[in-house]
Amino acid sequence: MARELKLMKGNEAIAEAAIRAGADAYFGYPITPQSEVIEYLMAEKPHERTGKVVLQAESEVAAINMVYGAAGAGKRVWTSSSSPGISLKQEGISYIAGAELPCVILNVVRGGPGLGTIQPSQADYFQSVKGGGHGDYRLIVLAPSSVQEMADYVVDAFDLAFKYRNPVLILSDGVIGQMMEKVYLIEQRPRLTDEEIKQRYAWATTGKKDGTERRVITSLALKADEMEAHNIHLQKKYAEIEANEVRFEEFQCDDAEYVFVAYGSSARVCQKAVQLARSKGIKAGLLRLITLFPFPKAEIGRLTGQVKGMLAVEMSSGQMIEDVKLAVNGRIKAEHFGRFGGNIPTPDEVVNALETQIIGG
Amino acid sequence: MLAKDIIKPENLVYQKTKLMTDNVLSYCPGCGHGTAHRITMEVLEEMGIGEETIGVAPVGCSVLAYEFMNIDMQQAAHGRAPAVATGIKRCYPEKFVFTYQGDGDLAAIGTAETIHACNRGENITIIFVNNGIYGMTGGQMAPTTLPGMRSSTSPYGRDVDMMGNPLKMTELVAQLPGTSFVSRQAVHTPKHVRKAKKAIRQAFELQKQKKGTTFVEIVSNCNSGWKMTPVQANKWMEENMFPFYPLGDIKVPE
Ligand SMILES: Cc1ncc(C[n+]2csc(CCOP(=O)(O)OP(=O)(O)O)c2C)c(N)n1
Ligand code: SF4
Numbered sequence: 193m194a195r196e197l198k199l200m201k202g203n204e205a206i207a208e209a210a211i212r213a214g215a216d217a218y219f220g221y222p223i224t225p226q227s228e229v230i231e232y233l234m235a236e237k238p239h240e241r242t243g244k245v246v247l248q249a250e251s252e253v254a255a256i257n258m259v260y261g262a263a264g265a266g267k268r269v270w271t272s273s274s275s276p277g278i279s280l281k282q283e284g285i286s287y288i289a290g291a292e293l294p295c296v297i298l299n300v301v302r303g304g305p306g307l308g309t310i311q312p313s314q315a316d317y318f319q320s321v322k323g324g325g326h327g328d329y330r331l332i333v334l335a336p337s338s339v340q341e342m343a344d345y346v347v348d349a350f351d352l353a354f355k356y357r358n359p360v361l362i363l364s365d366g367v368i369g370q371m372m373e374k375v376y377l378i379e380q381r382p383r384l385t386d387e388e389i390k391q392r393y394a395w396a397t398t399g400k401k402d403g404t405e406r407r408v409i410t411s412l413a414l415k416a417d418e419m420e421a422h423n424i425h426l427q428k429k430y431a432e433i434e435a436n437e438v439r440f441e442e443f444q445c446d447d448a449e450y451v452f453v454a455y456g457s458s459a460r461v462c463q464k465a466v467q468l469a470r471s472k473g474i475k476a477g478l479l480r481l482i483t484l485f486p487f488p489k490a491e492i493g494r495l496t497g498q499v500k501g502m503l504a505v506e507m508s509s510g511q512m513i514e515d516v517k518l519a520v521n522g523r524i525k526a527e528h529f530g531r532f533g534g535n536i537p538t539p540d541e542v543v544n545a546l547e548t549q550i551i552g553g
Numbered sequence: 554m555l556a557k558d559i560i561k562p563e564n565l566v567y568q569k570t571k572l573m574t575d576n577v578l579s580y581c582p583g584c585g586h587g588t589a590h591r592i593t594m595e596v597l598e599e600m601g602i603g604e605e606t607i608g609v610a611p612v613g614c615s616v617l618a619y620e621f622m623n624i625d626m627q628q629a630a631h632g633r634a635p636a637v638a639t640g641i642k643r644c645y646p647e648k649f650v651f652t653y654q655g656d657g658d659l660a661a662i663g664t665a666e667t668i669h670a671c672n673r674g675e676n677i678t679i680i681f682v683n684n685g686i687y688g689m690t691g692g693q694m695a696p697t698t699l700p701g702m703r704s705s706t707s708p709y710g711r712d713v714d715m716m717g718n719p720l721k722m723t724e725l726v727a728q729l730p731g732t733s734f735v736s737r738q739a740v741h742t743p744k745h746v747r748k749a750k751k752a753i754r755q756a757f758e759l760q761k762q763k764k765g766t767t768f769v770e771i772v773s774n775c776n777s778g779w780k781m782t783p784v785q786a787n788k789w790m791e792e793n794m795f796p797f798y799p800l801g802d803i804k805v806p807e
């Protein structure tokens with residue numbers, strides 16, 4: 193079937209793809225560099241196209257709680273923001289994880305801390321993969337590195353969210369959100385009818401029919417034993433996600449002696465750095481992470497039997513490197529290289545870092 | 554005479570609504586929450602809309618409302634019930650959605666969500682139980698605590714110069730174009746219960762007619778937090794709370 197080809201910004205592509213994925217609702221609040229998401233949605237009138245609800249909330253806090261309500265009633269719902277706004281959503285995300293509700297959250301990351309900068313960054317890695325809000329929980333975290341993947345991953349994200357009844361975070365950044373690339377779009381998928389939702393999601397609060405048990409969406413368990421049991425259940429789910437959903441991509445790793453480990457925009461830079469390194473006679477490869485949780489521990493472990501060193505490249509002062517080092521477990525040299533605060537590393541800087549920190553270091 | 558001889562269909566003058574579960578209420582004896590729950594559920598039953606209603610109860614003494622209200626329920630974060638209700642109602646405009654919030658919840662941490670839901674005219678019903686205190690956390694000062702009133706965080710009485718003035722959220726939301734019906738009631742005597750129930754009924758009837766946000770405040774007691782007996786608390790409420798928070802309809806549809 194011919195897929196539609198368009199030239200779009202990452203933020204627009206994900207908004208369009210979410211409509212086509214059959215999303216029922218979006219709640220958001222403007223913040224650079226992701227305001228195009230809600231602007232695009234409002235301009236597209238999805239309520240007329242598919243019946244999808246789009247609402248500009250009074251804050252990110254309100255938006256994530258609107259997501260909670262709609263998700264608790266079985267709807268495919270999503271929200272987007274950028275770093276400061278994502279910080280505000282954390283209490284709500286923790287509740288959503290605790291109550292085991294499916295939803296999709298997009299973070300188009302900008303530089304921090306604080307108000308920081310509107311320039312791109314990857315400094316929200318810890319917040320994304322280590323919890324972010326309070327309590328023992330995990331998000332499934334997908335990291336697109338192109339406009340095409342912004343469109344593709346939102347479709348996957350909804351599927352994963354419902355498969356595991358777990359929030360899925362799409363961790364993007366200001367580069368991917370703002371840049372324009374060509375993108376193939378899927379055909380419109382129908383939204384589920386209310387009847388289908390009732391049939392599929394017995395847990396959803398769609399109104400208690402006489403003679404049936406009432407449904408309760410909650411993250412509360414006042415008794416310690418109950419809360420512990422709920423936590424054990426959550427941990428089992430996370431283990432299952434780790435066993436089944438690890439995703440990554442490798443470029444020229446077959447004969448590589450050194451690999452870059454990167455995701456998102458940094459992975460794009462590293463692809464160029466691989467070419468540059470090889471032109472200098474260095475056998476470099478790239479492990480591009482697609483899922484940040486679950487983290488591709490086993491693949492990194494496998495690569496330590498093949499390569500001499502790894503350079504984790506990230507637009508932060510060194511967050512993902514901690515997980516890389518855990519997976520490497522001291523077997524080979526692994527170091528971090530980053531530009532941050534809104535800066536993007538160049539391929540030259542990356543190759544130079546490989547030469548000085550790993551090969552010569 | 555044994556209970557089984559008395560409890561017969563022909564002697565029945567009153568029956569607990571099916572929309573309340575048989576779980577034992579966790580509220581302190583004399584607390585108004587139980588009555589407020591019951592009349593809300595009675596209204597849903599009498600209107601025949603229990604199967605089409607989703608309730609939202611945020612943090613506060615009534616966080617366990619879902620143990621007592623026998624309908625589909627969502628527990629919400631502190632202050633966020635109007636946003637959660639917005640999410641549900643926007644996706645299910647034909648269902649009935651209500652929030653059941655305390656004064657700390659609605660008038661402090663959730664002020665923004667409350668005002669904006671009312672201002673957008675979300676077609677939901679807000680039941681606001683104002684006991685002038687944070688009951689659940691042990692009797693701290695609420696935004697609604699009266700001037701001079703003691704609480705664990707205003708142990709010498711609320712000093713308005715230092716702690717600010719009590720907030721009349723009900724009068725405030727009545728100003729907003731999105732609300733169609735705003736009323737203040739009480740539930741400590743049978744007469745008040747009847748009036749409060751009438752107001753809640755009207756609120757849900759207007760929701761049915763898609764008239765925007767309907768808002769019913771119930772001025773209530775918290776004998777534990779106020780450190781009074783239930784009887785003292787009700788008397789104190791009449792003498793002190795009602796003059797500051799006068800009962801009656803504040804806004805009715807034209
Ligand atoms: C974010 C957050 N802050 C604080 C609390 C603690 N807390 C729970 S209930 C409550 C106050 C409840 O008071 P109110 O809404 O008046 O309800 P009441 O118990 O009096 O009925 C507070 C402060 C919380 N659960 N979450
Ligand atoms: S603490 Fe106060 S509000 Fe809570 S149940 Fe007891 S009397 Fe009611």
Ligand SMILES: [Mg+2]
Nearest residue numbers: 655656686688
């Ligand atoms: Mg209170």
